[in-house]
Amino acid sequence: MIFYGTNASRLKDGRLSNVICPNCNEQTSMTYSVFGKYAYIYWIPIFPLGKTNVLECNNCKRTYKLKELPQQIQQKFELEKHTGVPIKHFAGIGVIALIIAGISYSSFKHKEDEAKYIVDPMIGDVYSTETTSSGYFTTAKVAKVTNDSVFVIFNDYEIDKKHSTSEIDKAENYKTENMEGYTLNELQQLYKDEVIYNIERD
Template identity: 35%
Template sequence: MLFLIGTKDSNIKNGFVKNEICPKCNIENTLHFSIFRRYVYITFIPLFPVGKIVNIECTSCKNWFYYEDLSLEGQEKLRNEKLKNSIWMFSGTFVLLLFLAYCINNYFQNQNQIDILIKEPLVGDVYNLKFSNGYYSTFKIDKITSDSIYTTHNDFDTYMPYEIDDLDKAENYSNKKVSYSKNDLIKLYNSGEIIKIRHKD
C-alpha cells in the first residue's frame, strides 16, 4: 500500500483590518487578510496542524504582504481574531490512536486466549512457531496422551511472520514427527517460540 505524506494549507478565516497603514504604499486604509492553517496529512487524511500563514492584501495598491510586515498594532489586531475550530485537522491522529488501541486490546485478548489454549491442547490444533534463526513455521497436533503431545511439523518455513498462516495446508505436513511433554510445550510458549495457537473446527 502506498502512503503519501505531506503538508497542505487550509483557509480558516478571511476578514479586514481597518485603519492600518499599508507597508507597500504607506496609505492608511483597509487591509484584507486570509489566514491559512498548515497541517500534515497521510494519503490526504489530516493528522495534525503544524503552523499558520497569514496573507494580507492592501485594498488600495493590491499588493500582498505578510503578517510580519504589519505594524505591532496591526499584528495585535490579527492576534485577537477568533479563528474557526480546526479540530478536524486531528482526525487522522484520532483514527490512528483508535487503531492503535484496537491492536493493543486485540494483542492482549490473543495472549489471554493462548494462555488458556496452551494448557488445554486439542488434536488438530495448529501452533505458529518462531525459531531462534528468525524463521517462522507451524506444527499440528496429531495425538495427545496424559503427559505427551505428538505433532507433525510443517515442511516449510518463512522469514515473514504475516505469511505463517499461508503455510498451514494439509499437503505441507508430511513426516516431521516430533513429540513433546506437556511441560515442554508450556516452556516453548514461555520462551516465545510458540506465538499463536489456532483451534481447528
C-alpha cells in the same frame, strides 16, 4: 505509491479598520485571512504546521503577509480574536492512535486466547515453533489429544522469518511420519520458554 505533502485551509476572515497602507499611504481598512497549514498522508491531515496570515488593502488591493507590515498593524492584528488550530488538522494522529490501539488490543486478546489453548489443546491447533536449526522456524499441528498427552505432526518445511510461518502452514506439508508426542506439562513448558511462540486455532 504514498501520497503525502502539505496543504492549507482557511480558518478565519476578518477586517482591520483605520490602518495606513504602506503602499498607497491611505488610511483605510485591510481584509485579512488566516490559513492553517498541515501535513497530510493520502489527503488525511496528520498534524498542523502553523498558520499563515494574509492581509489585503481595501484601497489599493495590495496583499501582504503579516510580517511585511509595520509594527502597529501587526499589533492591531494580534489584538483580534483568532481561531485556534482546528481538531481536523489532527485527524491523522487520531486515526494512527486508533490503529495502534486496535493492534495492541488484538495482540493482547490473542495472547489471552493462547493461554487457554495451551492448557486445553484441540486437534487442528497449529503451533509456531523455533527449530533446532538456529534462525529457522516451522509449525506443528495437533493430530491427537489424550488425557495427559498431545501428539503433533511437524511441518516438512522451515522458514527463516519468525512471523511468516503461515506461509508454510499447508495441509500437504504435514505427514504422519513426522508425529511426536508430548505430555501436557512438556507442551506448556515449551510455550512458557517461548519455543512455541504462537498458537492458531480455527
